[in-house]
Amino acid sequence: MALEHAILVSLLEQPGSGYELARRFDRSIGRFWTATHQQIYRVLRRMEADGWVAAQEVTQDGRPDKKVYSAADAGRAALSDWLRQPVEPETVRHELAVKIRAAAFDDPAALIPEVERHREGHAALLARYLHGEQRDFPDLDALGTRQELQHVVLRGGIEFERMTLAWLDDVLATLRRLAGDRPS
Amino acid sequence: MALEHAILVSLLEQPGSGYELARRFDRSIGRFWTATHQQIYRVLRRMEADGWVAAQEVTQDGRPDKKVYSAADAGRAALSDWLRQPVEPETVRHELAVKIRAAAFDDPAALIPEVERHREGHAALLARYLHGEQRDFPDLDALGTRQELQHVVLRGGIEFERMTLAWLDDVLATLRRLAGDRPS
DNA sequence: ATTGCCTATGCAACTCGTTGCATAGCAGGA
């Protein structure tokens, strides 16, 4: 139930409409918190009713009008509360790990293309992170608080992708060895 | 929608009742796929109706009777299909990352205890993994296919925890630096 | 001219997952 808080952070960084938020959730914020436009619209209406965000109608020319939201004081207070709460059971869903264990009851070689596909995806994401780091943080010695915190999250993403790539190489080597041992 | 598949893997490794499965999902399998007993019972009934698993009533003495499930041929076939499918949009929910970015709009120092709690949790989990590795894989040169695959998943868990610990240290150093820069 | 895509918001129906509660016998400790 932290979608509200992710939206608040995004609106504090930059006010925007539901549609704009949905696009952010497809890109930057979406790296660590996903949401569809449906969820976002529904939650925004609830947050507006609770006074967490304020909306302003913006009439546009040549395209539909939009409601631009920004974080209200009550929203900041709610975020502050949330920050101080312990929480997080963190439900884990690591489908590839299940598949790897499942491969023991099938042909391990059948999983190799899938793992290779994953590897490509993670390599591409790492490249994107590194490119984004160059672009958004050119001078690491002159960062404000917000940039420092954004950068430490980005470093986490980079390290996660590096570790994942190394592990996927390990998985591939293991699968290939098993496929060679007992070719089906 | 891979709970079915996680259950199938668990039942292939060892048949068991819904209750036993629920306990496994609190321990081993639950490291990469969580589920409550409610979900498991419901899905088991559906899987039995679909012929994916077979159930056998076991009357017990001194404790309630139970239904022991085991994977059926149709279940193995479904698992095999699933293994060959690309899939995985992988919805991400990294609450701590949201909190770190949120800290920029509050007091960064307020987050330190939370991050320290996380660090402890991950350190304990790493210790548990390493202990389990010693116990379950004493001789790494004499593993069968199933153990090889279980071990490569465990290696992934170990590397993930090591990476996470290093990153959390980085986060703590950053938060402490920011807290020192502008003490609130 | 038509097709398809983009902005912008929303309804309705559904599935997935969680929470609280109920039953029911047995074992162990205060």
Place this chain on the structure above:
DNA sequence: TCCTGCTATGCAACGAGTTGCATAGGCAAT
């Protein structure tokens, strides 16, 4: 003796999240 906890299964209700569809104007390409 009462209370707690374990085994074992399940119902009912709710909330979170997904999917399909609808509207509606403007833009660009075929």
